[in-house]
Amino acid sequence: MKITITGATGHLGTQIVKALSQLVPTTQLNLGVHTVSKATAFAAQGMSVMAMDYHDVASLKPVLADSDVFIYVPSKSHDSYSRVSEFENVIQAAETSRVKHILVMGFIADQVNNPFALSAFYGYVPRRLAASSLHYTIIRNALYADPLVPYLPELIERQNVIYPMADQALSFISQADSAAAFAKVATTPALLTDGRIYTLTQSQAYTMPALAQVLSDVTNQPIGYQPVTLSEFETMYNQGNEGHMLGSMYAGGAKGLLSEVSADYEIIMGQPAQSLHDFLQMTYRLEPKNH
Template sequence: MKITITGATGHLGTQIVKALSQLVPATQLNLGVHTVSKAAAFAAAGMTVMAMDYHDVASLKPVLADSDVFIYVPSKSHDSYSRVSEFENVIQAAETSRVKHILVMGFIADQINNPFALSAFYGYVPRRLAASSLHYTIIRNALYADPLVPYLPELIERQNVIYPMADQALSFISQADSAAAFAKVATTPRLLGNGRIYTLTQSQSYTMPALANVLSQVSNQPIGYEPVTLAEFEALYNAGNEGHMLASMYAGGALGLLSDVSDDYETIMGHPAQSLVDFLQTNYPKKA
């Protein structure tokens, strides 16, 4: 069996590779990466590491060739046009490289009325796959819980959650749980159904006051909810020109479009996803 993972040295890709390594021999894992040196530890473990560029179809074809399962993790770009262009290259390479099944990372912000800057891409993915000749499965992630850990000190200092979410809720999943689900689906034929779409979330979503209560509990510090405007949020977090993308995501959230709750994780793994409280208590460093 040949399982190919692209984006294998990114945050999620790395965890997917590690999760897969617990289920199949390293020799069955084929990693497509932009910088081969970043995958040195995986190569040393016996995995195949190949250089590729999402914007160069010719470089993708030998990486994807004859893959039984190809796990596609999109690159980190801030606009739908770049992602769609990349995905078209991926589809072309996969169709001509005899990929038997493609497993694609999606996101819950894929609704037709969602103002999120990447919503058009995530909405395009299932429609484009349906029009292709590929057998495919999509796993839609909720928001990652992981960024809350390094963000918590700032929220403690502010004494408030500031997401411009009005009275709407957010759903979360940890990257480790997402990666475990990807690995399980990729290696379990009964789960890898053609055209099947899974949604990975924890067992509940959180309004911003409820999220503030969780963060207060974990940090043992008072944290409330005092939202800033979308424009203020964009200006605050525009490092790397990400401000508009992030603000647009919470604009969708304020419409109730980031609050999905699903039991698909339990269907895949046989147990619920780790709760937000447990995740944060496990990962947030406690002061002595």
């Protein structure tokens, strides 16, 4: 069996590779990466490591050739056009490289009325796959819980969650839980169903006052909810020109479009995803404290 993972040295990709290595021999894992030097530890474990570029179909074909399962994790880009262009290259390479099944990362912000800057891409993915000749499965992630951990010192200093979410809720999943589900689906024929779309979330979504309460409980610090405006939020977090993308995501959230809760994680893994409180409590203790 040959399982190919692209984006294998990114945050989620790395965890997917580690989760897969617990389920199958490492010699069955084939990694497509942009920078081979970042994957030396994986190569040392017996995994195949190949250089590739999402924007070069010719570089993708030998990486994907004869893969039984191909796990596609999109690159980090801030607009749908770039990601759709990348995905078209991936589809072309997969169709001509005899990929038997493609497992694609999606996101819950894929609704037709969602103002999120990448919503068009995530809405495009299932339609494009349906029009392809590929056997496919999609796993849609909720918001990653992981970025909340390094954000906690700032929230403690502000004493408030400031997301412009009005009275709507957010749904989360940890990257470790997401990766475990990807690995389980990729290696379980009964779960790797053609055309199936899974959605990974924890067992509940959180309004901002409820989120603030969880953060207060974890840190033992008073954290409330005092939202800033959308434009203020975009300006505050525009490092790397990500302000508009992040702001547009919470604009979708304020419409109630990031609050989906699904039992799919439990269907895949046989148990619920780790709760937000337990994840933060476990992870926050491991973080160096700057306050």
